[in-house]
Amino acid sequence: xxxxxxxxxxxxxxxxxxxxxxxxxxxxxxxxxxxxxxxxxxxxxxxxxxxxxxxxxxxxxxxxxxxxxxxxxxxxxxxxxxxxxxxxxxxxxxxxxxxxxxxxxxxxxxxxxxxxxxxxxxxxxxxxxxxxxxxxxxxxxxxxxxxxxxxxxxxxxxxxxxxxxxxxxxxxxxxxxxxxxxxxxxxxxxxxxxxxxxxxxxxxxxxxxxxxxxxxxxxxxxxxxxxxxxxxxxxxxxxxxxxxxxxxxxxxxxxxxxxxxxxx
Numbered sequence: 318x319x320x321x322x323x324x325x326x327x328x329x330x331x332x333x334x335x336x337x338x339x340x341x342x343x344x345x346x347x348x349x350x351x352x353x354x355x356x357x358x359x360x361x362x363x364x365x366x367x368x369x370x371x372x373x374x375x376x377x378x379x380x381x382x383x384x385x386x387x388x389x390x391x392x393x394x395x396x397x398x399x400x401x402x403x404x405x406x407x408x409x410x411x412x413x414x415x416x417x418x419x420x421x422x423x424x425x426x427x428x429x430x431x432x433x434x435x436x437x438x439x440x441x442x443x444x445x446x447x448x449x450x451x452x453x454x455x456x457x458x459x460x461x462x463x464x465x466x467x468x469x470x471x472x473x474x475x476x477x478x479x480x481x482x483x484x485x486x487x488x489x490x491x492x493x494x495x496x497x498x499x500x501x502x503x504x505x506x507x508x509x510x511x512x513x514x515x516x517x518x519x520x521x522x523x524x525x526x527x528x529x530x531x532x533x534x535x536x537x538x539x540x541x542x543x544x545x546x547x548x549x550x551x552x553x554x555x556x557x558x559x560x561x562x563x564x565x566x567x568x569x570x571x572x573x574x575x576x577x578x579x580x581x
Contacts, residue, residue: 323543324346324349324351324539324543325405325456325543326346326351326405326406326456327351327352327405328351328352328353328354328376328402328403328404328405328406329342329346329351329352329353329354329404329405329406329407329408330353330354330356330380330393330396330397330404330406330407330408330441330445331343331346331353331354331355331356331408331410332356332357332384332393332408332409332410332411332437332441333356333357333410333411333412333460334353334355334356334357334363334366334410335355335357335358335359335362335363335366336357336359336362336510336511337508337510337511337531338410338460338505338508338510338531338534338535339357339408339410339411340366340531341531341532341534341535342408342410342535342538342539343355343366343370344366344370345532345535345536345539346406346539347370347373347375347377348373350373350374350375351375351405351406352375352376352377353370353375353376353377353378354377354378354379354380354396354404355367355377355378355379355380356380356381356382356384356393356411357381357382357411358381358382358383358384358389359381360379360381363379363380363381364379367379378396380392380393380396384411384432384433384437385413385429385432385433386432390432390436390437390440390441393437393441393444394440394441394443394444395444397441397444397445398444398445398447398448400448403448403452404445404448404455405454405455405456406455406456406457406458406542407441407442407445407455407456407457407458408458408460409437409438409441409442409457409458409459409460409482410460411433411437412433412434412460412462413426413429413430413433413434413475414430414472414475415427415430415472415474415475416471416472416475417471418471419473419474422474427474430474430475430478431474431478434475434478434479434481434482435478435481435482438459438482438485439485442457442459442485442489442500445457446493446498449496449497449498450493450496450498452497453496453497453498454497454498455497455498455499456498456499456500456501456542456543457486457489457498457499457500457501457542458501458503458538458539458541458542459482459485459486459500459501459502459503460482460502460503460505460538461479461480461482461483461486461502461503461504462475462476462479462482462504462505462506463504463505463506463550463555463558463559464476464479465478465479465480465481465482465483465502465504466480466483466504466550466559466562466563467559467562467573479504482502483502483504483548485502486500486501486502486547486548487502487547487548490547491547499542499545500547501538501541501542501545501546501547501548501549502547502548502549503534503537503538503541503542503548503549503551504548504549504550504551504555504559505529505534505538505551505552505555506528506529506550506551506552506554506555506558507528507529508528508529508530508531508534509528509529509530509531510531529551529552533551533552534551534552537549537551537552538551
């Protein structure tokens with residue numbers, strides 16, 4: 318929290334705010350006095366969260382939207398492009414995943430993963446950037462994954478979407494350098510959330526050292542975007558692993574990834 322006391326934001330949109338890392342982002346920002354717009358499908362959870370956050374004397378909006386749908390993405394994009402209610406910080410945290418052999422998976426599920434993990438990030442960033450560029454002030458924080466930095470056998474579509482988020486974020490970071498707009502990708506590893514529990518891994522699969530709490534991911538992510546960084550891998554064990562993996566030939570990365578995912 319102390320690192321957030323000097324935050325530059327007045328208002329934020331957080332997608333995926335009904336649980337896990339997204340909920341932790343919303344709570345942390347509200348604790349720091351930032352007005353928040355909560356976006357997710359589950360309106361009952363959003364309403365309950367909003368009630369608690371309003372007690373912190375911040376303005377909280379609830380925007381129920383399914384980002385896997387064209388209409389849902391358009392609804393959030395309209396809010397982001399509302400010039401009368403500008404947004405300082407967009408946190409693209411909503412995400413879907415699937416753990417299975419690719420040929421055994423459901424193509425409709427893969428389409429949903431791409432819609433949420435890729436299309437929503439692109440469309441919502443595009444909606445908010447014009448006002449940010451015009452005012453010379455804005456921040457976009459895209460939640461990627463450690464799995465976006467290496468191949469993901471058994472998680473092929475998910476890992477590919479997260480690799481896109483990293484590349485997209487770093488590209489925009491350089492494209493808007495010097496404009497007052499910062500775009501950052503944050504790459505968590507194993508995190509104790511509903512998403513993590515449903516991803517095919519649990520606390521018995523990985524050493525406890527590799528697991529993080531959502532609040533830890535949020536603190537590092539917000540500190541990174543506030544500091545103007547392009548990419549942040551959260552947790553020192555994950556940074557060590559990512560750095561070591563990056564030095565290996567691509568064939569070695571693939572083989573190691575296959576060995577790791579075979580244990581999940």
